[in-house]
Amino acid sequence: MKVGRLYRRLNFLSIAGIFILFILGGLVRATGSGMGCPDWPKCYGEYLPPLSEESLPADYKETFLNQRLVKTERFASLLEKMGFDGKAEEIRSAEQLSETHSFNAAKAYIEYINRLWGALTGLFVLLCLIVSFQYFRSKIFLFTLLGFAAVMLNAIIGAVVVNANLLGGIVTTHFLAAFAAIGFFALARIAHSPLKYIESSKRHKTIGALFMILILAQIVLGTQVREAYDLAAASDKILDISTIGLLGPAFNAHRTLAIVSLLAAFAQWRGFKTI
Numbered sequence: 001m002k003v004g005r006l007y008r009r010l011n012f013l014s015i016a017g018i019f020i021l022f023i024l025g026g027l028v029r030a031t032g033s034g035m036g037c038p039d040w041p042k043c044y045g046e047y048l049p050p051l052s053e054e055s056l057p058a059d060y061k062e063t064f065l066n067q068r069l070v071k072t073e074r075f076a077s078l079l080e081k082m083g084f085d086g087k088a089e090e091i092r093s094a095e096q097l098s099e100t101h102s103f104n105a106a107k108a109y110i111e112y113i114n115r116l117w118g119a120l121t122g123l124f125v126l127l128c129l130i131v132s133f134q135y136f137r138s139k140i141f142l143f144t145l146l147g148f149a150a151v152m153l154n155a156i157i158g159a160v161v162v163n164a165n166l167l168g169g170i171v172t173t174h175f176l177a178a179f180a181a182i183g184f185f186a187l188a189r190i191a192h193s194p195l196k197y198i199e200s201s202k203r204h205k206t207i208g209a210l211f212m213i214l215i216l217a218q219i220v221l222g223t224q225v226r227e228a229y230d231l232a233a234a235s236d237k238i239l240d241i242s243t244i245g246l247l248g249p250a251f252n253a254h255r256t257l258a259i260v261s262l263l264a265a266f267a268q269w270r271g272f273k274t275i
Contacts, residue, residue, distance in 0.1 A: 003134050004192070010128035011189050014147065017121030018182040024114040025178070029226065033114075036107030038064040040159040041115065049108040061100035072097060075160055118155065125151045125185070132188070139191040147184030153177050172223040179219060204268070211264040214257055221254040 028034055037043035044050055044060065057063065072091060079088040091097070125148045132144040154177040 003131060007128065007131045007134075007140075007192060008189070010124060010131055011144070011185055011192065013124040014121065014128045014151075014185045015182055015189070017117070017124045018151070018178060018185070021114070021118060021121055021178065022182075024117055025175075028111055028114050031107060031110055033104075033107035033110040035101045036104060036109070036111035037115070038101050039067060043108055043112050043115075044103070049105070049112050050103070051105055053103040056103060061102070065098070065100050069097070071159075115158075118158070122151060122155065125181075128185075135192075140188050143184045143188035143191060147181050147188060150177055150181035150184055154181060172220060175219060175223050179216075207264060207267050211261065211268055214261040214264055218254065218257050218261060221250050221257065224250040225254050 028036075037049065039045060044056060044064070050056060076088040076091045079085075079091070129144050129148040132141045135141045135144075154174060157174045157177055
């Protein structure tokens, strides 16, 4: 198999792997399985999650909580050394940090499958990076390297997400790093196999850039809204039309930007239709 064809296949597998991780991550989030495994990279101290709570020691909740607290303190200390004193203090003072989690086999295996697929995707991106060395002095290698770095960074952030018990802000960073990874691999693919782009006007390009900015803002706001929802649900607050304000200003901004993004997408589509 020619190296060029091998690279395209590995690049495709990398993009597909990250995209499926989005789906699995959404499943984890929707089912509340983010803490299905209270430790990382193992699950309840094992490479394969247990099937019942009876196989766990009686004090397993406290054991994994203490392990998580130790790891979180290391991370907070690292943030302080990097100059992020405020974030370090926010992590230490978060009430959810001291929460324990009861064993749930379904949630454990949902999170475990997510991690397994993440490991397989990591293998895809590593092989893609190795093959890309043939293009060492080109954008192909640069974008592939950045994509690989984003995937590895996301794996580290994933561990922090678990250790910090899904603390707000860190989850958002975890999501953005995944988008950056898939973006870099897409750019590498474009650089490897240039597409014949349709000539467009300056106005059309401006709308396209605005659309990308809006999508990025929607991603950030969407994760913040979800985090606010989780906090409200954890405190047994019922969310309906009269209490939706509990989600804060991010909800209204997210809803408004959704309409603006739809209009920008329509304008972009109309621009292509008229070319």
